[in-house]
Amino acid sequence: MSSELANKIQREINEWKEAFQDDYFNLDDPWVRRFNFKSDDEWIVTCQADLDYSESYETKVSITIPKSYPTGEHICIVAEESHDIPGENIQEVLSQVFHMMKVQREKFLEEIPTPTPGTSHGHGDHIFGGDDDMADEEAVFIDDSSMEDDEKRKRFESIEHDLTVVRKTKGWLGCRGASGMDQIKVYLFTNPNRLNITPLLAEAWQLDLEKWICITITFSNYYTESATKPVVEAFQCGDVSIRDAYSLIDNGKVKFGLYWTVQQRLERDFFAIYWPIEQYRNTLQPKTGKNYMEYLLEYTESIIKTSPSKCLICGNKLPLEGIKPMCCESPLCIFSHEQYGLGIDLESAIKKNPDVVDLFVSVCYAASVSYVNRGFNPFQPFPSNLEIKLRDKTSGQVKTYNFLTNDGKDDNAKVREVLDKVPNLKILEEWVDEGKLKERCDEKHPLVYPLLRWILASARVHMKKLVGKEQLSEMKTDHQYILLSSTPDKERRFQELKKKYGSILAFHGSALGNWHSIMRKGLLNLSNTGGMVNGAAYGAGVYLAGNANVSFGYMRYQSGWNNSITFKSNQIGCLALCEILKAPELIQKYGDKMTPNPYFVIPNEEHLQTRAFFIYTTNQNHSVEGKDLKLPNVSFN
Ligand SMILES: [Zn+2]
Structure with a gap:
C-alpha cells in the first residue's frame, strides 16, 4: 500500500x-x-x-x-x-x-558588491594590502583589479560556452565544478561506448563500459598565471544512464586501466602544445571544427583508442601491438610501471580469474624449464629488467634481487626458484582477501610479487574462461578459453575482409613452454625464429592443421608448475583454435574448399586470428575437423 x-x-x-x-x-x-x-x-x-x-x-x-x-x-x-x-x-x-x-x-x-580592493581576490591584495606607503598606487590598483575580474569572468563565460557545445554531442557531458573566481575546474565526461569496443576488449583494458570516463582539469584563473599548466585527473564514475553532469561529480570515483596514461598524456603532451587556453580557443575551431573542450575530449578518446600500440609510460611505439596496453622494455618504464601498479590489477585478476593466473604461471614455468638449444632460449621475453633493491635492516647494505647470472645473462633457473615459492591460487586468493597479498608475497621472496605482475602484464593476449554451453563439446576438455590477441584495428580489418571472403577454422598445437612466447610475441614471430622446432619444410609462416588430431601431435605434453591447482599433470598439452580468412592468395594454394596440404601455412598475420585455447592434462587421440566447429558465441569486434 x-x-x-x-x-x-x-x-x-x-x-x-x-x-x-x-x-x-x-x-x-x-x-x-x-x-x-x-x-x-x-x-x-x-x-x-x-x-x-x-x-x-x-x-x-x-x-x-x-x-x-x-x-x-x-x-x-x-x-x-x-x-x-x-x-x-x-x-x-x-x-x-x-x-x-x-x-x-x-x-x-x-x-552583490562591485569589486573593491578589500573584496577582490586579485594579486593586488598580497602586494599592496595594508601597505600605507603604497596608498597613491591604489587608484591604479582598483582599475586593474576590476579589469582582472572582468578578464576572469570572460574566461568563465568562454569556457561555459565551450561546454554548452560539448553537451550537444551524444555521449559527452561537461560542466564547471565548484570553485571560486580564482580557480577553474572543468569536468569532462565521455561515454566509453563511444570508443566502440567489445565487452571483451573493455575487460582487457580494465575499462567499465557502464561508467562514465571523467577528465577533470584544474587551473588558476589569474591572467598572469595562465601559463601554469592545469592539473589533470582521470577516472571513471557514475552510471552512464545518468545524463546530468552535476550529479556525476564525485559519484563513485574509481580508477580504470589507463587512468595514469591519460593523465600523463594530457598533462605532458596536450597541454604542452595547447596552452594557455585563450591562445588556442580561436585557432583550434577553424582548424579542427572543434572548440577547445571538444578537441580535448577527442584527444582523450584517441589516447585510449591507440593505447595498445604505445608504451603505457613513455608513449613510445611498442615493437609489437597487442590487444591490451602495456609498457616497453626500458628499465625506467618497467620501474614506473611497478611503482604505480599500472597495466594490471594483480589482486582482482587473482580473485576474478584464478584459472587464468594459474595458466599464465604454469606456461611461464614451462618456458623456464624448456631446453636452451644452441644458445637460443625459448623463454622469451625474459624478465631481464625486473630488479628489486632492498636495504638490509641490520647490516645497512643494499642487496639487489634480479633474474640474471653474475655476468648479466638471463637465468631461467632463478625464475624457476621464485615460481617455486609462489603458493597455489587458493592461498593467493586468501592473501588478497586479507588485503595483504604484497606483504605475504614479499615474505616469500622480494621478487614474487613483481614477477607475478610481470607475467600477467607482459601477456599480450586476453583470455576468458568458457563455461557450460559456451564450451565446444567436440574438444573434449573442460579447460577452454577465449584467446584474443589482436588490436581492435586488426580485428576490424579482419572482419571487413571476412565479409568479402569468408573464413575457416584450424588448429595450432605447440608445447606448453612455447606459449609463453606466443602469448607475448604472436604466432608468426615464434614460427620465424629458432623457436620453430618442427622446421619450415612448407615455407615460412604459421603452421595450422585442419584436424585437431594432427595438432595434438605437436603439443609435446610436458609438466607445468608444481603448485598449479588446475593444471596439475605431467602431460599438459595446449592447442589454439584459429580463424583463417579465405583470402585469394590462400584459395590459390589450398583450393576453393581450403584443403590443408598437409598443413595451412599462413605467412601473413592479417589473415589469421586466434579465437580459443584448449588445455589437456592427458594424452589425446580423437578427430575434430575445424570446418565442423562453430566459434564460441562471443562478439569479437
Ligand atoms: Zn616505455
Missing part, C-alpha cells in the same frame, strides 16, 4: 520536474543539482542549490512528505531554516520552494 503511494508521489515529482526542466534543470549554468527523491523510511525530496553565485551549492534543501499524503504537513527546510509552505500536493510545494529560492538568488545578485 505505502509503496504504491510512494510510486504515485515519484510520478508526480517526475511530472513536475519535466514541466520545469527549462526553468531549473536544463540551464546552461544550472543552480540546482542532486535533485533526488528517497522513499525508504522517510519520503524526502532533497537537492542542493547555489543561491549566492559561489558555485559551491551549499544551500541544502529538503522536503519531507507526510505518510498521510496528500493530507498532512510537508516539512520544508532550506538552508537549515524551516519554511511554512502551503500546498495541496508535492507539485505545488516544489513550485513554491523553487520560486522562493529563485527570488532569493535574484535578490543576492542585486546586492
Whole structure:
C-alpha cells in the first residue's frame, strides 16, 4: 500500500520536474543539482542549490512528505531554516520552494558588491594590502583589479560556452565544478561506448563500459598565471544512464586501466602544445571544427583508442601491438610501471580469474624449464629488467634481487626458484582477501610479487574462461578459453575482409613452454625464429592443421608448475583454435574448399586470428575437423 503511494508521489515529482526542466534543470549554468527523491523510511525530496553565485551549492534543501499524503504537513527546510509552505500536493510545494529560492538568488545578485580592493581576490591584495606607503598606487590598483575580474569572468563565460557545445554531442557531458573566481575546474565526461569496443576488449583494458570516463582539469584563473599548466585527473564514475553532469561529480570515483596514461598524456603532451587556453580557443575551431573542450575530449578518446600500440609510460611505439596496453622494455618504464601498479590489477585478476593466473604461471614455468638449444632460449621475453633493491635492516647494505647470472645473462633457473615459492591460487586468493597479498608475497621472496605482475602484464593476449554451453563439446576438455590477441584495428580489418571472403577454422598445437612466447610475441614471430622446432619444410609462416588430431601431435605434453591447482599433470598439452580468412592468395594454394596440404601455412598475420585455447592434462587421440566447429558465441569486434 505505502509503496504504491510512494510510486504515485515519484510520478508526480517526475511530472513536475519535466514541466520545469527549462526553468531549473536544463540551464546552461544550472543552480540546482542532486535533485533526488528517497522513499525508504522517510519520503524526502532533497537537492542542493547555489543561491549566492559561489558555485559551491551549499544551500541544502529538503522536503519531507507526510505518510498521510496528500493530507498532512510537508516539512520544508532550506538552508537549515524551516519554511511554512502551503500546498495541496508535492507539485505545488516544489513550485513554491523553487520560486522562493529563485527570488532569493535574484535578490543576492542585486546586492552583490562591485569589486573593491578589500573584496577582490586579485594579486593586488598580497602586494599592496595594508601597505600605507603604497596608498597613491591604489587608484591604479582598483582599475586593474576590476579589469582582472572582468578578464576572469570572460574566461568563465568562454569556457561555459565551450561546454554548452560539448553537451550537444551524444555521449559527452561537461560542466564547471565548484570553485571560486580564482580557480577553474572543468569536468569532462565521455561515454566509453563511444570508443566502440567489445565487452571483451573493455575487460582487457580494465575499462567499465557502464561508467562514465571523467577528465577533470584544474587551473588558476589569474591572467598572469595562465601559463601554469592545469592539473589533470582521470577516472571513471557514475552510471552512464545518468545524463546530468552535476550529479556525476564525485559519484563513485574509481580508477580504470589507463587512468595514469591519460593523465600523463594530457598533462605532458596536450597541454604542452595547447596552452594557455585563450591562445588556442580561436585557432583550434577553424582548424579542427572543434572548440577547445571538444578537441580535448577527442584527444582523450584517441589516447585510449591507440593505447595498445604505445608504451603505457613513455608513449613510445611498442615493437609489437597487442590487444591490451602495456609498457616497453626500458628499465625506467618497467620501474614506473611497478611503482604505480599500472597495466594490471594483480589482486582482482587473482580473485576474478584464478584459472587464468594459474595458466599464465604454469606456461611461464614451462618456458623456464624448456631446453636452451644452441644458445637460443625459448623463454622469451625474459624478465631481464625486473630488479628489486632492498636495504638490509641490520647490516645497512643494499642487496639487489634480479633474474640474471653474475655476468648479466638471463637465468631461467632463478625464475624457476621464485615460481617455486609462489603458493597455489587458493592461498593467493586468501592473501588478497586479507588485503595483504604484497606483504605475504614479499615474505616469500622480494621478487614474487613483481614477477607475478610481470607475467600477467607482459601477456599480450586476453583470455576468458568458457563455461557450460559456451564450451565446444567436440574438444573434449573442460579447460577452454577465449584467446584474443589482436588490436581492435586488426580485428576490424579482419572482419571487413571476412565479409568479402569468408573464413575457416584450424588448429595450432605447440608445447606448453612455447606459449609463453606466443602469448607475448604472436604466432608468426615464434614460427620465424629458432623457436620453430618442427622446421619450415612448407615455407615460412604459421603452421595450422585442419584436424585437431594432427595438432595434438605437436603439443609435446610436458609438466607445468608444481603448485598449479588446475593444471596439475605431467602431460599438459595446449592447442589454439584459429580463424583463417579465405583470402585469394590462400584459395590459390589450398583450393576453393581450403584443403590443408598437409598443413595451412599462413605467412601473413592479417589473415589469421586466434579465437580459443584448449588445455589437456592427458594424452589425446580423437578427430575434430575445424570446418565442423562453430566459434564460441562471443562478439569479437
Ligand atoms: Zn616505455
